[in-house]
Each structure stands twice: as C-alpha cells, then as structure tokens.
Amino acid sequence: MPAKPNQLPRPTDAELEILTVLWSLGPSTVRDVHETITRRKPMQYTTVLKMLQIMAEKGLVERNEEQRAHIYSASRPREWTQQQLAGDLLQRAFGGSAKSLMLGALSAQPASRQELAELRQFLEQYEKGTL
C-alpha cells in the first residue's frame, strides 16, 4: 500500500498543518500533535487522530507501533513538501511580489557564494575574538 515517494498526494491545508507540527516536533504521539495544534486553535483530539490515520494510509506519515502510544512521523522531509507545494499557482506566480511585502531580519534575496565566504570569515574572526 505505501505509495511510491513521487506519487504521494499533495497534502491539503489541514494535513499540511499536521505535517508542519511533525516537522517541528519530530516524531510525536497524537497527544503531542493535538496539544501543539490546540495552542493555536481548538480542535478535537479525535479529529487529529482520524486525520493522522488517513494520512498514514495515504503515506504522508509513518506510524511506529512498537510502543503503546503510536508514534507518527512525517514520511518526507519538509523540503520535499515545499517543492510539491511550489506547484501552488498563487505561491509560484506571486512569490516575488509576496516577498517584498514581508519584513524579515534577512533580505528576501539570499546571499551569493562570495558573500557566504565573507560571512564565514567574519564568523571565524568573531568566534576567535579577534574582531
């Protein structure tokens, strides 16, 4: 039944939320996931349980049944899903314009190879205390 990796369905928004929790916490029990989600919005424990079961069937999460409390983990790393979701038209077409609307500690534009080298040098100096 486990689907081939490249055939995994695209997660829905609700599934994505659960995946995000799993990526953030690492392998967790249903209770952990439920606790984390309810910190943000109310959701029934059984809803979370049911969704995790469905997601396990779809192959989006893996279930470890060794212990009494089943432990769920995301079957793919976060990066994989991000690539899948890059198919989202809104995100793809307007990602650039969206980036200029967000305010970040770093600029939207990532560093170049040369700048990374400079940064590394700076950090080395900083850690040695010779700056």
Added chain:
Amino acid sequence: MNYLASWIHSSLAQALGWTLAHFVWEGAALALMLAAGLRLFRYAPARWRYAMAGAILGAMPVAFAVTLAVMRAQQPAATPWHWTPGLAIPVADAGIGPAPRFTVQGILDRLAWLAPFWMLGVVFFYVRGMAGWAAVNRLRRRGVCSLPSEWQARLDELAARLRIARPVVLLESCFTDTPVLIGYLRPVILLPLGCLTGLSAGQVECILLHELAHVRRHDYVLNLMQGLVEGLLFYHPAVWWVSRVVRAERENCCDDAVVELVGDARSYAATLARLEQRRALSPQAALAATGGNLMKRIRRLTLEPRRTQSSAAPAVTAGLLLVLFAACLAALPAKLPIPKRTRSPKSVLMAVPPQPAQKSQARAADLATPYRKWLDEDVAYIIEDGERTAYLKLVTDDERENFIEQFWKRRDPTPDTVQNEFKEEHYRRIAFANEHFASAVAGWKTDRGRIYITYGPPDAIASPDARTIHWTYRFIDGIGNHVVIDLVDSQGNGEFHMTKDPHFAQAAAPQAKLGVSVTVAAATPGVIGVGDVLRVGMLTAQITPPPDSSLVQVDAVILKQKAFIEGLLRRYQPSFPEVLKAQDELRAFEQHRDELEKAQNSGLTYQIQDSQATVLPDGKISVAGAGEIVAAGLTPYQLEAALDSQLGRRPSCRVSIEQSASHTRMVTVNVALEPSGEHFHVFGEVTTLAHRVVQSFDADVNGQATVFAKTVPLRVGIYRLVVVVKNPATGVVQNSESEITVD
C-alpha cells in the same frame, strides 16, 4: 479602438502624457538630491537617512500629482491637436498615421499615447501586488505550527519592553526560509521550521527584537504604501532605486534598535551571519547571483563607533541641495509654470537633522548606585535569574523604579492590602542579620545571614560549643524535611561558615569558581590512590578510601553549565549545603561570565595558587588545593576525563553517540557502565542549545549490564546531551555532557 482613439485626444490623456514625460526628469532630479544627501550624510544615524529617503519617495507621487494638475489646467490651450472625427479613424487604423511626423513637435503631439500603456502597467503592478498580498496572508494560516508557550511569553515580554500594545503572535512556518513579520493590525512573526534549534536563546531574542522593531515602527503599512508608489511610477528606474534605499535604511534602523536594546552589536551581527548561513544550508536554497546586502549591514554594525561628522556638514548639505534645487528650477521649460513642487525639496531639508549624530551609547552596565545596591544587596538572595537579567537591561531610572515596585508586588501575599508583608519581613531579616551576624563581614553577607534572609529564622538552634552552631529547619521548600545546617567558626573571629566539615568551606576559595580544569599535581602523590572515586565539581568530593588510607577531600570547583546544574538539582535533590554551593557557583558564574567568555575566546589561562594539604588529628586529610587549579577552557566533561586519566582510573560512565544513516535521523546514545553488580539509574536529556528539551529518557539498569543504549530520533541541528548515572545505594553521581550534531 474608436473609444481609445477618442480618449487619447481627451484633455486628461493629453495631460497624463505630458506628466509622464515630465516626471522622467523630475524623478531623476529627486533621486539625484537623495544621492547627494546620502553621500553627505554617510555617517549619519540610519533613522535620518531613512527619513531622507522616505521623504524623497513620498515627494515623487506628490510631484507627479502636482504636474498632472498643472498640465490639466493649461491643457486646452496647450493642445496642439485639432481633432476632427473624419480624420481620426484613418489615423487610428494606420497606427501611426498616414504621414508620420518625426519632428520634435510630432513626438510631443503623440505623448498622449503613453497614457494607456502606463495605465496597463499600473494595473499589472497593482494586481500583482494584491495577489502577493493574498499569498502573504495565506502564510499565516497554512503550514504553521505554534511554538512552546515559553517562547510566546518571551516575545510578549520583549513586546512590552518595546511598548507595543498590539498582540504579536509567534509561529513556525514551513514556507519561509528566513524569519519574517507579516500583518499590521494582527502582526505575526513567522520563523522557519527548526530555526530555534541551533540558535541560542539570546540569538533568537535578537531576531525577535528586530521583527518587533518593525512592528513598533509601523513598517508593514509603510512598506505597503511604498509598494503603491512603486506601482504608480513603475516606469522610472529612479523610483525603484529610491525605494531600495528606503528598504535598506529601514533594516538599518531596526538593526540600530536591536543593538540599543541588546548592547552588543557584534553578537547581533554574528547572529545575522549565522542565520544567513543556515538559510544557505537548506537543500533547496538558491544562491543569489549577485551579492546581497547582509555583509554591508554587518560591516555597518561592527564598525561602530562610526566617524562623527563635522558640524558644518548639515549647513553645507542644505546649501548644496538649495543650489541643486535652483538649478532644477532654472532648467524648467519656460512655459511650465513653477508648480508647488517646492514642497518636496523642503521636506528633504526638514528631514536633514539639525546637528550631527551622537549615538546614545551612554547606557551600559553603569547602574546608578542605589539601583545597583538594590540588586546586589537588598534582593541578592531572592531575585530570580530571569528578573536579574531583565533588571540589568532596563535603561531609565523610571523603569527601574517601576520594576522594583512590580517585583515586590508579585511577592505580596495579600495584594489587596496596602501592606506588603513579604517586603517588610525581608527587610526585617536583613536588619536582623546585620545586627546579629556581623563580624569582619557585613551581617547579610555571612553564611548565617544568607540562610536567615533566604529561609527565615530556624526552628531550632543548638550550640554544642562556642565554635559550632546547628540550625534546624523543619521544612524548606524544594529541599526537604528536617534540614540541619552546621555552622562552624573555624577561625574564632565570630564568622560562622556553613559546612558539613570544618574545612570544607575554607577549601572553596571564591576565586576557584573561575576554575574549569583540575590537575592533581604530583606534589602529593600518595594521597589520592588509584581506586578512589572522586566526585568532581559541585557534587564533589569525599568517597570511600581504601581501609588503610584516609578520607580525601578534593575541592575542585568547575564551571558548570547553568541549566545543567539546575536540572541536576531538580532531579537529585542533593543535600542542603550542596544546593547553596551550587547557587553560589551560579551567581559567581553569572558575574564572571563576560570575563570567562573573553578568556575562553582569547585562550587566556587563569592560574590559582594552591595551598598545602593538611593532615587532621583524626587521620583525615583535607586538601585545600591538592594541586593547581587551572582554567583552560575545558568543558566539565573534558575535565572529568582529564581527572580520570590523571588518577589512572576508568570513568564509570562513558557516553558515545552513533548516528544512523537512514532517512529519519536516529541517534543512539551508548552509556558504558563499569560493571559493579549494583543498580544504576540512568537519566539523559537532549536539549537544543536554547535549552529546550527535545528528548529525555530515564531508566534503571541492573548491575549485570555494562552497556545501556537508547535510540532517539532527532532532527537536523546541534544538540546538547546530558547523561547522569546515579548509584542509588551510594548516592554517587557521574555525569557527562556532550554535543550532538545531526546532519
């Protein structure tokens, strides 16, 4: 087509065409002014430069609107086009017209054709911007995960310090690769997943402060307005350039705000650099083709203090700007009445600050005396670490007053009444201590004073002889029932030291708290025999010697990670003096932290003189400094290993880490135990560098086992692993601390 053609000849289209053309030079002139201003104010604070750039950007649409109004007003007269319906259709159909006139006049006549293209462009940029805005708003709901409530609480605290009234929500998101702020009325800070692993608490705070600075400065709304201007005047490169300057200076402003609050520009710069490195590490990171601006920001941060400007500079700039402005006016075509554009340069001039920059660098650790005294004397024993750090970060005396008031209020057992019983009792205890326990040292500083102030009057006092006192407490919260404290006046000068052994307290020389490593010198080779078990550090000393030997106490004080000590105290409840000693160490650690960090970074070595070992009448040996205590930047774990090898014995607990190569990162922690036929209790905790517990385990191991293995799943990142092995029968605790890097 017909409609378009007729619209083209309307006065509005004509005016728009002319305005678009005029704005080409107007925009260029405004940008030139900004360039000149920025050049002259290279070293001015970012907020002035930001104000300058913002004013210029704001002046651009104003200039555009004013020009449009002027052009409209004079349009009927200025229109050289005499349109007759019969002529129009063929002209429109042929595109350019039957007889293209490539004269200057001909091009000027056709300026109105710019208007529809410009409008299309504006619609494109605005629609794109709105879609982007929708995409951003979806980010607050999709693929997000709340963080442990401690972080939200910390954020609220920081927000309160910045006096931000709106609630700011902190979430982790799987879509961003860098921390971002979105939303204005309900701002949300999104951190990339796993951002908290691998950054220290202080570093995360820096990042949060940066985003909060954006909230406080209303940057989100300003940024939206900036987007509107960009879309309106999209065709002019100068607009985009000015806009970029505004963005860069905005980040600089927030950087300055963070540095002002945190005080350490370098560590903040290092945080930014590390964050950028982490982003580049993520598998799908695309490197930019051209350099970003981070290195520029870092240079700006680390090159403080900046060169100050000569006081003549603003006047010179103002003069130059005036000349430039006059030149622009002179260049105006004669037929153009001078529009009210004077407003824009004026706002530039107003943005020019009246005097040169002086960084408010004044605030440092220089607390005024009464406030310093309050911290170091009045509440030294009862203030919590979090409160202490918060207090030290306060800037004004008003804030401190307020803090002190709140501090007492929180502890008031009866908040409804005016009287604060807790505060009164506290000051009564201090007065009592100063009155009764003073010797060469002030009463509150003595051991008795400290115990009295912290725990109140003892329930029973016994004094078997003039030099010994036993204080008994029936119960102390967090420590246990029936706590007996032995106090000994070893020197006969009235100063009683808390101890289990008369010489224990003396051995703990306060300077030794800086020590990190211990070498047992060969000067007393016979004293510490092979096979002795030594407990090192805070839980130090005193193990069963061979029957013919004597009890050896080695007082080796080592640097312990704060969280580590606290975790130990929480779980193993050592005896009372050990707790106090640990607290002392923590305090000393706090005080010497900076010094230590410097020493470790530069590789300095502290040396502490040792004293002689003494043999006591009852056959015990007290080693005040059985060797040299040398601080050389070792971790406690390395130190213990060093001690072990020095004494030629194997550690009874050795931790090794294996990492599986499979997809989910599994890390196996192996603990090798010395087979002893006894039971062990193994406790382990994996925390992030920010002390957030990721995994913990707990197990009883029976005496036959020599290896205990535990496999835990961990995500990519750097972790700290603490393993404690306790022999419940003897109470001997062995601990080890190591770092795990999962990649």
